[in-house]
Amino acid sequence: MPDAEVVVIGSGICGALAARRLALAGADVLVLEAGGPIERGQVVAAFRDSPRKSDWLAPYPYHPWAPHPLYLPEENNYLVQAGPDPWPVQYLRGVGGTSWHWAAQAWRLLPSDLRLASLYGVGVDWPLSYEELDPWYQEAEELMGVAGAEDTGSPRSQPFPMAPVAEPWAMRRIRERLAPLYAVTANTAARNSRSYGGRPACCGNNSCQPICPIDAQYHGGLAIRSALDAGARLQSHAVVHRLEADAGGRIRAAHYLTPDGQPRQVSGQVFIVAANGVESPKLLLMSGLANRSGQVGRNLMDHLSTALTFEADEPLWLGRGPQSPSAINSRRDGEFRREHAAYRLDFTNISRVDSVTNDLLEKGVYGPAFEQQLRRRVAHEMGVRNVLEVLPDPANRIVLSGRTDALGLPTPQVHYRIDDYVRRGAQAAQQDFALIAERMGGQRLRYSAAGKFSANHHITGTLAMGDDPARSVCDRYGRAHDHDNLYLCGTAVMPTSGTMNATLTAVALALRSAEQIRPMPAARA
The missing domain is CATH 3.30.410 (Cholesterol Oxidase; domain 2)
Structure with a gap:
């Protein structure tokens, strides 16, 4: 028997809300998170007492076994910059993920953002329409509690x-x-x-x-709490470093390390990679999976x-x-x-x-x-x-560097050009x-x-969806072209960036993926 029906890797807002929806649909869901718990009261107190008010990562716990980029008071070089332009992105690795410290902007894209190639001859078209996204946008807005005026253009x-x-x-x-x-x-x-x-x-x-x-x-801490309330299980301090596929290409296990380097693994029927636009392609590159197209890690975008x-x-x-x-x-x-x-x-x-x-x-x-x-x-x-807006460019990419972290895992390297x-x-x-x-x-x-230029930390595009398996990593539902039981959730699957913060769109796509994995019973929708 597998350890879970669905194994979700990453407890950020997208992975957590996908896990919640699947748990409500009756699935046995296990969420694996590399970092540790984040307690709101402790973060509030740490921010109040911190002399570095402009460093928004300072109040949050830093886990040496699950590092993330730091730039103040000095750079930790976790994300290796290969240029030619710098990309000093920031994110968290911990239960609930980076949306703990976001500005909560929850914009929809414009319909034209999904049809750039057809309308303007630049970028690419999405494999789905804005109309298909509309109900999932609405569900995401109602889950998160989105406030807005009617004159958004969307x-x-x-x-x-x-x-x-x-x-x-x-x-x-x-x-x-x-x-x-x-x-x-x-x-x-x-x-x-x-x-x-x-x-x-x-x-x-x-x-x-x-x-x-x-x-x-709203933030990812609330999202993962709602997933646990719905019946999902959480294993924190689990640094997933390899997905294992069987001879037929189906993912059968996720291998992770504990903070002291002890190996563990969990088996499942369906796997969802929902780390972020850096850590998700890093995992797939370490695993040697989902990359028949050579597109894993490519087309990195950030406003x-x-x-x-x-x-x-x-x-x-x-x-x-x-x-x-x-x-x-x-x-x-x-x-x-x-x-x-x-x-x-x-x-x-x-x-x-x-x-x-x-x-x-x-x-x-x-x-x-x-x-x-x-x-x-x-x-x-x-x-x-x-x-x-930034257009997809295959040369802008995440690869594995020659450096290793405290657990001996390769750190990510970024190639970026404006x-x-x-x-x-x-x-x-x-x-x-x-x-x-x-x-x-x-x-x-x-x-x-x-x-x-300043980065906005809206990491998109490194696992882009598309209809052509030779030019994209996953299909319109986030399912990897190369593995029929592997789904990708998060901002990384977005083929273009538009001009608006990516989180709401990523949540809408994650909910849509969850419905594809296991439809919600009508009585509980």
């Missing part, structure tokens, strides 16, 4: 579970002053605007990242950003309400996508006290001048950034930055350094 057949969180004063003034030149829209987010799912409404703590102290924001910071001519007092509450979406689609990247424009609402204080101290400003400049800048300073399509999109966004600053009476404009 069609929907049913309303959002909740209206948006109350608009912060700063965002109201930005919206009023930019109209009618730009329409500023409330960001769609998995954040309660009213009591939902047994959790309270957002009260504006402004620490969405690294953690909401009252759990008004990139440049930014403008300036002082408005009126006090805005950023820092009340969610950290990322509003955006401009008019640049998400159009014929220009034939020539340059689409993008959205995102307004930050993070309190400026910490960043301005550090900047002034680094410049040697003290005494009355410090107080004067701090008060002025904290009240007036604002920022806007673009979130740029192409001219993205650079032209960033150049187009400069015009929007200038217009926004002009409408806000901007002074002391500070643009990102020329040619410098």
Whole structure:
């Protein structure tokens, strides 16, 4: 007898919600997680006491046997950079995964994001339509508790579970002053605007990242708890390093190591790899599986950003309400996508006290001048950034490096290049930055350094789905072309990135995969 009917590798939001759905459908589900438990109260306390408020990984536990990339106070070199451009991505390995410290933006893609090749002659088309995704988007939104306005540009057949969180004063003034030149829209987010799912409404703590102290924001910790409540089982501290296939190509076992290096294995009938866009291809490459196409790890995408910071001519007092509450979406689609990247424009609402204080101290400003400049800048300073679409490129990829971790397993290496399509999109966004600053009476404009891009940690594309087994890793349901009982869940299966955060789409696809593995009984749907 197998140890479980379904073995899920990775307890992040996608693996956990797939496990929940399968458990509710009557499957015996075992979830394997490399990291250890994450306790919300401990993280809240650690963030409160940490002097590194801008390092959102600092409050979270770090497991030497299940390392992840660290960059502060110094880089740990877990993710080996092979260039030519840096890609300093961050993620967590622990029970619940990286969405513990996300901004909770839960946007849908646009229908055109799934048809880039057909419409604009760039990128690829998805093997499924937006209409096929719509009901799964809705189920994901209702599970997570998504709040949003109706003017998102993404069609929907049913309303959002909740209206948006109350608009912060700063965002109201930005919206009023930019109209009618730009329409500023409330960001769609998995954040309660009213009591939902047994959790309270957002009260504006402004620490969405690294953690909401009252759990008004949905995250992977809640997802795995719901999976366990549905009957799934969890084995943490289980570093899966190899999947074993039988002579017919079916996966029969997952081999893992305990923190002290002891080997273990579990057998199953169906396996779901749901780590993330780095760790999932790393596992398949270590296993030598699902790669007949040579596409495992390839087509790595992540939204990139440049930014403008300036002082408005009126006090805005950023820092009340969610950290990322509003955006401009008019640049998400159009014929220009034939020539340059689409993008959205995102307004930050993070309190400026910490960043301005550090900047002034680094410049040697003290005494009355410090107080004067701090008060002025904290009240007036604002920022806007673009979130740029990135196209799939086989040369951008995750491979195994020659380095090993504490358990002797190879660490991932990244090959990454920012192409001219993205650079032209960033150049187009400069015009929007200038217009926004002009409408806000901007002074002391500070643009990102020329040619410098920030990663958004939206890891997509390394296990892309498609109809052609020679050019993709899995089919439209996330099932590996090479192994009929292996499913892939998470942002890695997305063939294109669009301009919006990837989590909601990945959850919708994971729920769709779970239904393909075992349909939900009608009485329990």
